[in-house]
Amino acid sequence: MNRVYSSILVLGCLLLGTLSSKAQEQAPSITPKQTQKVIDSVESILKARYVFPEMAQKMGDLIQSNKKKGTYEGLTDPQLLAAQLTEDLQSISKDKHLRVMYNPRRAAAQGRQVTPEDSIRHTESRMARMKFENFGFKEVKILEGNIGYLDLRAFMDTEFASETAVAAMNLLANTDVIIIDLRQNGGGSPSMIQLISSYLYSPERVHLNNFYWRPTDSHTQTWTLPHVPGKRNPDAKVYVLTSSSTFSAAEEFSYNLKNLERATLIGETTGGGAHPGGTVNASEGFLLWTPAGRAINPITETNWEGTGVSPHIEVPADQALEVAQTQALEYLANKTTDPHLQFRYNWVLSGKKAKTDPVQLSKSTLKQYVGQYDVRKISMENGTLFYQREGRPKHALTPLNETEFLVGDMDDFRVRFDQKGGQVNAIVGMYANGRTDKNPKTD
Template sequence: MKALVYLLLLATPALAQDFGKNEKSRIIDSISQKLKTLYVYPEVAEKMSKQLYTNAGNGQYANIKDPVAFADRLTTDLLAVSHDKHLRVYFDPRPIEKHPVMENNPDIARAKNFGFKEVKILDGNTGYLNLSYFEDPAIGGATAATAMNFLSNADAVIIDLRNNGGGSTDMVQLLASYFFEGEPQPLTDIYWRPTNHLTQYKTLPYVPGKKMPRVEVYLLTSQQTFSAAEDFSYSLQNLKRVTIVGETTGGGAHPIEQAEASDHFFITIPEGRSISTITKTDWEGTGVKPDVLVAAKDALLTAQLKVLSKAPADNMPAQWALMAIKAKLNPVTIAPDSLKSYTGTYGGRMISLENGQLYYSKVGGPKTRLIPMENDLFSMEDKDYLRIRFVRKNGEITGFTRLFEDGAAETSLKDVL
C-alpha cells in the first residue's frame, strides 16, 4: 500500500473566482470516468458516478465557490455511497505535477527517519519500536534492518502502531519476516482491479541480520491505526504470531493510487483489495480487533504488564519493572493525614511533607519526591533504581528500608524524639 502525502494549500482568491459550473462539470466527468475504470468494485463505482451526476443535476454544487469546499463535498458524497476510507478528492492551487510527494522521496523520508520514530529497550529487557509509517524498503530497508537488529536480544518486542497511518506493503513483508523462520508464511495478498492481477505476499526466507522467531511480539493499536499498519496487524494476528493490545483499528484495507481529475484536483482511488490467505477476507470497514481491548493510552503499560508477568520470580530486573507498571496502571492515593505519619528523621535522612507531597533527602541535601506505589512503598522521582519501603510495628512507622534494583537493601530507623 503506497504512502501518498501531499502538502495541501488553501485556494487563491483569483482561482476561486474562476471556479464555475463548467469547471465543476469537467471535474465530475473526469472523476466519474476514473472511478469506473480504476475503482476496485465496478458496481460501486457506477453508483458513485450516478450519485455525483444526480447531485450536480439537482444543483447541490452550484453555490460552492471555494474549490477546497467543493473537493470536500465530493469526498463526502463519494463516501456516502462507498464508505471507503481511502477514497478522497483533493484540491491544490498549484499544478498537480508540482506536488511534493512523499512516496520514494528520500529527503522527506529521511527527515522522518523512514518511519522509525523510536527504538529502545524498556525495563525488563523488553524491546520497543515506535513505527510512524511503513516506508518502501527500497529507501528505508537499511534503517529497518538496524532497528530490528537492535531489538534482537530482547526477551519480548512491543511495536507501537497507535499513530501509524499505513505505507508500503513491501515494508510490512520485510518486518514480518523477522519473526518467522523455516517455510515462508502467507501474508495478505492484494488483488488489483485495473490489471486483474493478484500479488501474493509471503514472509521472506532471508532478512538482513538476526531473526526472532521465538520472541514474544505485542502490537499496540488505536482507532488511528490504518491501512498498511492494519495489514501488518491482521496478517500476524491470523498467523497467531502476535498479541494485539489497544483499540480496534480504522478499517482501511484498499491500496490506493493517485489519479488526476484536472490541473488542480486529484483523487486517491482504491484500485485493489487485500485478501488474507487464511480468512479469505480483509478488515475493510471493520478494522482489526485487538486480542486485549484497552484504551489506546493504556496499551503500552498493558502490554508491558503481560510481558513482565511471565518473568521468573528470580528475574530481579523484570520483577522490579513489573511493580512499577502495576503502580502506573493502578495509581495509589494516600490521604493527607496518613502522609504526615511518614515524616521525620531517619538517621541522617529526612522525610518531609510539602504541598501534599512527600520528599526524601539527606539532612541538608537536595530533596527527591516520593511517589506512592502501594501502602508504605514509594518510588523515587528520577531515581528508578531506588525505592523506599516504610516499616511498621504495632501500626506505627519505626523506620524505612531503601530497596535497590539489584536486590540490595539498607534499613534506617526513625529517630525517637
C-alpha cells in the same frame, strides 16, 4: 505493487500541495461546464479503475444525479467542489481512501512527460522528505524488563528505508518482548510490512497477505523473507499498539499478525482502509485518488475495509503503552523460572502499577513515617512524603502499599518502613538487585 500501495503516503503530500497552492494564489471560479467535465472524468476513472465495478457504477450514478438536481450549482470554488464530491463518493462507498482533490499544479506535473532529469529530482526530493522523518522510525529503545519498543510512524518503501529498518530490528533482536507502536501510523508500503514481519518469524516463509488489482485483473501475494540482514527474533512476545488513526498499511500489519496469532493488539479499533491505489488526473486541475486493489487475507479471506482492525485489549490509545508494558511484565514474570529475573520483573511491574493506579494513604498513616533515620530524613509537605539522604536532593515518595514507597524517579531504589510494637522504628533501603540496608529511627 509496492509503488501503487505506497502511493497512500503521497496523499498527504498532495493535500499539502493543494493547501499551499491555494495559499499562494486565489483559485479561479469553476463554471458549470467545467463541473460537468470533472464529474464525467471522475465517473470514467471510477468505472475503469475502482476495485469494485458495481460500486463504481453506483458512485458514478450518484454524482451525475446530484449534478442534475443542482447539488453542485453553487460550488464555484473548486476546493469546495472537490470536498463535496469526496463526501458524496464516500457516502456510497464508505471508502476512506477515495478522495477528489483540486491541485492544478500537481495535475499538470502528473500529466506531462517525465524526463530522466525530472525522475532524478523527484527521487532526490522524496528521499529528502523521508530522511527528514527518519524513514518513519520515530523511536527505538529498550524498556525496563528487556522489553523492546518501536514507535513507527510510516511503512516507507524498503527501496529507501531498508537500512534504517534493519538497524531498528537488530537493536530489538535480543529482547524478550517487542512492542510496536502504530498509534500514529497512517500507512505506507507492503515491502516494509514484509521486512519487519520477517524479523518476527524464523526463516521458514509465512504467508502474510494477498492483493487483487482490478486494472490488471491480477492477484499478488506477500510472504515473509527467507533471509534478512542480522538476527531474527521469532520467540519474542509481540504487542502492537493501535488507535483510530492507525490506517491502511499499518492496519494490514496489525491484521496480518492478529490473524496469524503472532501479536496481541492493544488500543483502539483502527481506521478501516484496506484498498490500495493511486492518484489519477480527472480534468480541469482535479485529481482522483482511487483504490484500484483490495487486500485479501489468506486466513479470513476478507479484510478490514470499513470496519477497521479490532484490538484484543480495547483501551484508549493514550493508555495503550502502559497497558502493554504491564501485560508484558506479567507475561515475563509468569514465564521465567529464574528467581532473580522473577524478582526484577515484579520489581518493575509493582512500580509501574503504583504510578498508573496510585495507592491512597491517609495523612495519619503518612505522618507516622516523618522523622530522622540516622543519615536519612523523611519530611511531609502538602500531604506528600519526601525522602532525603544527608547532603543529597529531596525526592517525593509514592506508595506501593502501606509500608513501601517508590523514591522519586529512581528505578533501582525504594524504601520500606519497619515497625515494632505498633511504632515505626526503622527505614529499610531496598535495591533492584535484591540488596537492602537499614537505618533506625533516631528522633
